[in-house]
Amino acid sequence: MGRTVTRRYNPIRDTELDVGVVALVHSLQSARGKVLNGRRCILIEYLPKDERWKVQIQDESTTTALKVGNIKLTRRPVATHPEYLEMSLWYTQQCSAMLAGRKLEKKYRNARGVTFEDDEPYYRARKFVELLDHCTDGYEPHQTIMHGDIARYYSVVPETSQSCDATMGNLEYTAGCIALSGMCYGRAMRAMDCGDGRPDIVVFALLESAPVSLSVLLSHVVSTHYIGPESGYDRVRDDFRSSRLKMNIDDCELTPDQCSKDYCNAMKGPLGILYSLHKLISTPGRLDKILFGRIEKHPLFSKTLHRLFRLAARESKGTQDGEELGYTARCILMHMADMDGQMDDATFKSLTADRCSWDHGIQQQLLVKDDITSYEELLEFLQELLKDTSA
Incomplete structure (x- = not known):
């Protein structure tokens, strides 16, 4: 008893500053900045004119612009x-x-x-x-x-x-x-x-x-x-x-x-x-x-969308996975396509209300849909789908 084993996590982690990377704030000298030192931040956008990164710091209600020299990558965990x-x-x-x-x-x-x-x-x-x-x-x-x-x-x-x-x-x-x-x-x-x-x-x-x-x-x-x-x-x-x-x-x-x-x-x-x-x-x-x-x-982006579409299609079939997960899958798809203004019950009901139309093509179309490669393509497809169901 009492022995321990050191386990190092997979080294495949972010190694360069880029959009969506988590970094640590450090070496800020102002009174406000010293409070932020050691905090984690997510890089949102690089501002080349100012040579700064626009970041979102944990628990902060506004974004902040930091110099490259004031952010660094987090260390890999060791347990x-x-x-x-x-x-x-x-x-x-x-x-x-x-x-x-x-x-x-x-x-x-x-x-x-x-x-x-x-x-x-x-x-x-x-x-x-x-x-x-x-x-x-x-x-x-x-x-x-x-x-x-x-x-x-x-x-x-x-x-x-x-x-x-x-x-x-x-x-x-x-x-x-x-x-x-x-x-x-x-x-x-x-x-x-x-x-x-x-x-x-x-x-x-x-x-x-x-x-x-x-x-x-x-x-x-x-x-x-x-x-x-x-x-x-x-x-x-x-x-x-x-x-x-x-x-x-x-x-x-x-x-x-x-x-x-x-x-x-x-x-x-x-x-x-x-x-x-x-x-x-x-x-x-x-x-x-x-x-x-x-x-x-x-x-795995396209295949993830494919799974979400299949769950939406299976909701209209009345399967247990469709009944329990289909609504959630449709919400995710709408959010990914930036259609949040249309995320209401009427929109979702329009996708499943007409069982006949689903059985004659739309359902099958979703079951095999696996070729979308961007959110722009997803938006176009969903707009066409809503148009078809409301026609």
């Missing part, structure tokens, strides 16, 4: 983990204490993804994003123990429902996405009022670990592992494995549609994050557009 057996013993003791109504000493704060409910929100968000980060050097996903604050989110989707086609790494991604979604909404997926209602801090955390965190987030939507009763896995095993067995995470293919309750709960994690970005429309730095801009440049 030390106790041995697997030690973590297992502590987890067992924690469960026993919870059942008995006792509190257990908080431990392993440096371990991967471990945080606690009363920790500071920015810290919690960054720790949850650790679960979306690939690890190297001694990291064994199947030996990870979910404990601390993440345990409440991890249990939203039972491990037994995912064990057919998932590694512990997949379970980490699922738990991390659900936890971040809970922070965005202000409530966890099990209606426990323990969230923060702060999508802005989730954007900061995701971008600080980009591009790898965005790859995991989008691949969770595009190439979702089988989540459902084990009895149904034999029938679809080959379809899922042929879609997901890719050397590069950015090359993954769209996996088959799923409609189990646990699948819907799992997807409420990544979709919940994307949906909650509409809360940032009125923020000065438009952090929603910053994150969407990074997503638009990602290799």
Whole structure:
């Protein structure tokens, strides 16, 4: 007992100052500036005339222009983990204490993804994003123990429902996405009022670990592992494995549609994050557009849209995944296309009201739509779609 393993996170992170990159403020000399030193900021726009970056600093209500010499990239995180057996013993003791109504000493704060409910929100968000980060050097996903604050989110989707086609790494991604979604909404997926209602801090955390965190987030939507009763896995095993067995995470293919309750709960994690970005429309730095801009440049962009379109189409079919996720998918598509002024019930009803028209073409059109490569193309397509449904 007592040994630790050092695990360094994937080195594929932002290495140059660019739009959407998270940096640290430093070396400001004014009284106001000294307060900002050490704070994180997101780069919004480069101002060549002034040789400054327009940035959004955490918890600031306005944007700020900083010289290049006053911002620097954040350092990669390094975590030390106790041995697997030690973590297992502590987890067992924690469960026993919870059942008995006792509190257990908080431990392993440096371990991967471990945080606690009363920790500071920015810290919690960054720790949850650790679960979306690939690890190297001694990291064994199947030996990870979910404990601390993440345990409440991890249990939203039972491990037994995912064990057919998932590694512990997949379970980490699922738990991390659900936890971040809970922070965005202000409530966890099990209606426990323990969230923060702060999508802005989730954007900061995701971008600080980009591009790898965005790859995991989008691949969770595009190439979702089988989540459902084990009895149904034999029938679809080959379809899922042929879609997901890719050397590069950015090359993954769209996996088959799923409609189990646990699948819907799992997807409420990544979709919940994307949906909650509409809360940032009125923020000065438009952090929603910053994150969407990074997503638009990602290799999985078109396939992510394809999944959203399929969920919208399946809503009209009345499947469980469509009923539970279709509305959210349509909201995300509208927001991505900057059609927020049309995000009302009338607009969405017009997309599903006429079941006959959907059955005779529109539904099938969405099910196969996977060739959109920009938000401009998305806007044109949605406008045509709304025109067709209102004709």
